[in-house]
Amino acid sequence: MNLIPSIEPIINDQNAPFWEGALNGKLIMPWCQATEQFFWPPSPVSPFSMNAALAWKEAAPQGTLVAAVIYRRSYLKELEVIMPYAVGILALDCGPRLQVHLRDLELAVQTRPRVELYFDSLLPDGRPVPMARALPQPT
Numbered sequence: 001m002n003l004i005p006s007i008e009p010i011i012n013d014q015n016a017p018f019w020e021g022a023l024n025g026k027l028i029m030p031w032c033q034a035t036e037q038f039f040w041p042p043s044p045v046s047p048f049s050m051n052a053a054l055a056w057k058e059a060a061p062q063g064t065l066v067a068a069v070i071y072r073r074s075y076l077k078e079l080e081v082i083m084p085y086a087v088g089i090l091a092l093d094c095g096p097r098l099q100v101h102l103r104d105l106e107l108a109v110q111t112r113p114r115v116e117l118y119f120d121s122l123l124p125d126g127r128p129v130p131m132a133r134a135l136p137q138p139t
Contacts, residue, residue, distance in 0.1 A: 007078050008127055014042045017056040022119040022128045029096060031057040040096035061117035063092040065100075065132060068108035078123060090117055090132050100132040107134060 011019050021028030029038045034052035038059050046052040068088030074080040086102035100115075101122055107113050114135045119128035 007076060007123070009129065014044070018042065019127070021056075021058070022130070025119055025128070027059045027061045027117055028056050029059045029094075031055045038092070038094045038096050040098060059092065059094045059096075061092070062135065063090045063094075063115065063117070065089070065102075065107060065110070065113050065115050066091045066097070068102060070105055070108050082122065088132060090115060090130075092117070098130055100130045102132055104133060107132065 009015075009019065017028050017030075029040060030042045030046075031038055031054065032046035032048045032052045033055055034046065034049040037048055038057070039047050044054075046054060065088045068086055070084050070086045071079075072084045074083050079085060084105065086105050086108040088100055088102055088108060089097050090100045091097050098117065100117060102108055103120075107115065115132040116135050118131050118133060120131050121127065122129050122131075
C-alpha cells in the first residue's frame, strides 16, 4: 500500500489560489481584510478576526531563512535524483512562515540568511513549488 502516491502538492479549495499564483511565479497568500495581515496556512476564517472578510493578495517574497536541514538520505524514491537536498522555513517579512526547498545547500548552513521565495519545479515535469535563493547583493 502506497501512502504517498505522489510528491506533488495536494491542491484543494482552501489553497488553490496559492498554487495558481505559483504557476505564474507569484506569491499569492490569504489576507485578513480587517487586520490587513497575511496568514498561512489558508483557512476559511482569519486567525486574527473571526468575522473578517478574506481575500487573496500578492505578497512580497523576501524574508529570512530561520531553519534548514540538508537531507543526505532519500526517504522517497522520486527524490533520489536530487540528493542531497535541503528544505527550510522562510519567515516572510510580511508575516507568515512557509516551508521552502533550497537548491543552494550553502544557504542551509548559514545563520539566518536573507532570501527571496520563488517557484520552480523540484523534479522534471513537476509542479512549481516554493523555493528560496539568496537575495541579490546590492551594487
